[in-house]
Amino acid sequence: MRGPAAEQPDLIVPPVPVRLAAPDPGWAETTDVVVVGSGVAGLTAALHLREAGLHVTVVTKVNIDDGSTRWAQGGIAAVLDPLDTPAAHAADTEAAGVGLCDPAAVRVLVEEGPARIRELIRMGAAFDRHEDGSLMLTREGGHHANRIVHAGGDATGAEVQRALHTAVTRDPWIRLVEHALVLDLLRAADGRVCGITLHVLGEGAEDGVGAIMARAVVLATGGMGQVFASTTNPTVSTGDGVAVALRAGAEVTDIEFVQFHPTSLAIGAGVTAAGAAPAAVVAQQALVSEALRGEGAYLVDGDGKRFMVGQHELAELAPRDVVAKNIHRVLLESGADHVFLDARHLGGEFLHQRFPTIVASCLAAGIDPAVDLIPVTPAAHYASGGVRTDLYGRTSIPGLYACGEVACTGVHGANRLASNSLLEGLVFSRRIAADIARDLPPQAEPAPQATVDEWVVDPAGRAALQRAMTRGAGVLRSAASLTEAAGTLAQVGAVRGVPRPDSWEATNLVTVASVLVSAAYRRQETRGCHWREDFPDAEASWRGHIVEHLDVDGVRRSQWQPWTDTVSTMGSAQ
Ligand SMILES: Cc1cc2nc3c(=O)[nH]c(=O)nc-3n(C[C@H](O)[C@H](O)[C@H](O)COP(=O)(O)OP(=O)(O)OC[C@H]3O[C@@H](n4cnc5c(N)ncnc54)[C@H](O)[C@@H]3O)c2cc1C
Numbered sequence: 001m002r003g004p005a006a007e008q009p010d011l012i013v014p015p016v017p018v019r020l021a022a023p024d025p026g027w028a029e030t031t032d033v034v035v036v037g038s039g040v041a042g043l044t045a046a047l048h049l050r051e052a053g054l055h056v057t058v059v060t061k062v063n064i065d066d067g068s069t070r071w072a073q074g075g076i077a078a079v080l081d082p083l084d085t086p087a088a089h090a091a092d093t094e095a096a097g098v099g100l101c102d103p104a105a106v107r108v109l110v111e112e113g114p115a116r117i118r119e120l121i122r123m124g125a126a127f128d129r130h131e132d133g134s135l136m137l138t139r140e141g142g143h144h145a146n147r148i149v150h151a152g153g154d155a156t157g158a159e160v161q162r163a164l165h166t167a168v169t170r171d172p173w174i175r176l177v178e179h180a181l182v183l184d185l186l187r188a189a190d191g192r193v194c195g196i197t198l199h200v201l202g203e204g205a206e207d208g209v210g211a212i213m214a215r216a217v218v219l220a221t222g223g224m225g226q227v228f229a230s231t232t233n234p235t236v237s238t239g240d241g242v243a244v245a246l247r248a249g250a251e252v253t254d255i256e257f258v259q260f261h262p263t264s265l266a267i268g269a270g271v272t273a274a275g276a277a278p279a280a281v282v283a284q285q286a287l288v289s290e291a292l293r294g295e296g297a298y299l300v301d302g303d304g305k306r307f308m309v310g311q312h313e314l315a316e317l318a319p320r321d322v323v324a325k326n327i328h329r330v331l332l333e334s335g336a337d338h339v340f341l342d343a344r345h346l347g348g349e350f351l352h353q354r355f356p357t358i359v360a361s362c363l364a365a366g367i368d369p370a371v372d373l374i375p376v377t378p379a380a381h382y383a384s385g386g387v388r389t390d391l392y393g394r395t396s397i398p399g400l401y402a403c404g405e406v407a408c409t410g411v412h413g414a415n416r417l418a419s420n421s422l423l424e425g426l427v428f429s430r431r432i433a434a435d436i437a438r439d440l441p442p443q444a445e446p447a448p449q450a451t452v453d454e455w456v457v458d459p460a461g462r463a464a465l466q467r468a469m470t471r472g473a474g475v476l477r478s479a480a481s482l483t484e485a486a487g488t489l490a491q492v493g494a495v496r497g498v499p500r501p502d503s504w505e506a507t508n509l510v511t512v513a514s515v516l517v518s519a520a521y522r523r524q525e526t527r528g529c530h531w532r533e534d535f536p537d538a539e540a541s542w543r544g545h546i547v548e549h550l551d552v553d554g555v556r557r558s559q560w561q562p563w564t565d566t567v568s569t570m571g572s573a574q
Helices: 040-051 086-096 103-123 156-170 240-247 290-294 320-334 348-354 356-364 421-438 459-473 479-491 501-522
Strands: 028-030 033-036 056-059 174-177 180-187 193-200 208-213 216-219 258-265 298-300 339-342 374-383 386-388 400-402 455-457 494-496 544-550 556-562
Touching: 033 040, 033 193, 040 056, 040 156, 040 174, 040 421, 086 103, 103 156, 103 421, 156 174, 156 421, 180 208, 180 240, 180 501, 193 216, 216 240, 216 421, 240 386, 240 400, 240 501, 240 544, 258 290, 258 320, 320 339, 320 374, 348 356, 400 421, 455 501, 459 479, 459 501, 479 501, 501 544, 501 556
Parallel strands: 028 208, 033 056, 033 216, 056 174, 216 400
Antiparallel strands: 180 193, 193 208, 258 374, 298 339, 339 374, 455 494, 544 556
């Protein structure tokens, strides 16, 4: 018999091997608000902050368009059809979240969503329309109404990113700093966040480590797919925002809920549970959408046998999680690093016409789906948890906000409903801007920082970490697999040297992976996208949140918070 959730044993993942601190900044500048990240959440926050008359600096790791946003395909969910209602959108969102959504946050999402889409359209985003000019609204898995707006068919994210990019670069009061890795937060003596440290990878006076002082900081750093060896996320998605927030003592929650897409194109560096050695930086893997299975493609193993038949009444069209779990099993049993989709019988002409994007990705990899089997593997796709916020994006640390995939606003619960993530970025970034504009304190002085530790996480351990996470903390988890993953994390070595961006990223990956493994171990049930082989059912006693933070010595602390429908995730924390 299991005891109450709060009393479950914790998995001891040793603290992150080194406590890295950014070197003393060689240069500093000042702005009103720093936004970290330039996807849908960061750029929307920046534009709304400008409407409030504030000076904004957007810092981004590589180029402005390099986050997940531009890769989003299906669309954005919002109630725009007169036959649809916010209550219906909320019900679908909460059904997907399996009892863990925060009803107040969901209400905000569905009620404010339509206005944010209209703003995006006024800004220039061109969504697909019918001949009479009305928006085309489609339906996706889990939605009971037509409420998905899309652009260019399956290129919604690219259009959203383009529109926001254009608007931001048009505003001379938004300073954009590209090729800059944000390292850590600066804190005042009273604990308030008052800026960031960053490593600019460029030429000129600002090269190297610097500081940007600010009266508030917004984390919009996106997801953490790169914690795994196989992911649909771009290479910038290394969970930096979660790690930065943890190092500053902020709370993160629901981090165990990672959505895996069952069929990503298994080419290049990405590997699976059983797979071969990946390159250190995992390549982003193209999605092979379930629509291909919907049109009749089958999943087969290395011997050409259809393995979904008999596993579920819908066979290949079973829910995503079921398909991902079965593929994962085949991989573990066979030692292969991918299974195959057989779409050959659909014919070249049909495939080119119906699935141009998928066919193009395959052809680029030398695979002709009309002639060849398509190698596919499950891949980490979306982080439902993240830095814990209230309804205004406020984290547990004054002056620090979070929005987009890095945040846990409470809207997704144990699993995200399709097309709700771009919407979340639009809705909550605007609320953050409103809150900052309402109450922005003067610039505070940073307190002295910890000295640099000359031991840094060895980036050479990154590939082993990713492989261990996919194998032990991926689609299917158990106490044994998670303990094995924790063992690998404990062995990621430290080397002597000055921290460089690759060691910061490696540190962030270890930090996030450790917290994820611990929470996944602690949650002894299967709920949403968290699948425990040893605890296959959802349990009423586990209806609640695991909230994690690091204490001042870098030691992980974990609290249990039972779910309640009366307050938002954080209530009015600040
Ligand atoms: C293939 C794919 C398809 C998807 N399809 C859909 C869909 O149809 N509908 C939907 O709603 N969602 C979809 N999603 C999810 C959605 O795209 C993301 O959740 C969303 O775009 C996240 O937006 P964001 O602004 O939070 O982060 P991102 O767009 O990922 O941007 C994060 C930004 O932070 C920067 N950054 C990260 N770390 C640092 C650092 N240390 N210093 C400085 N900058 C940093 C990055 O460079 C990037 O600019 C999809 C995701 C993928 C990968």
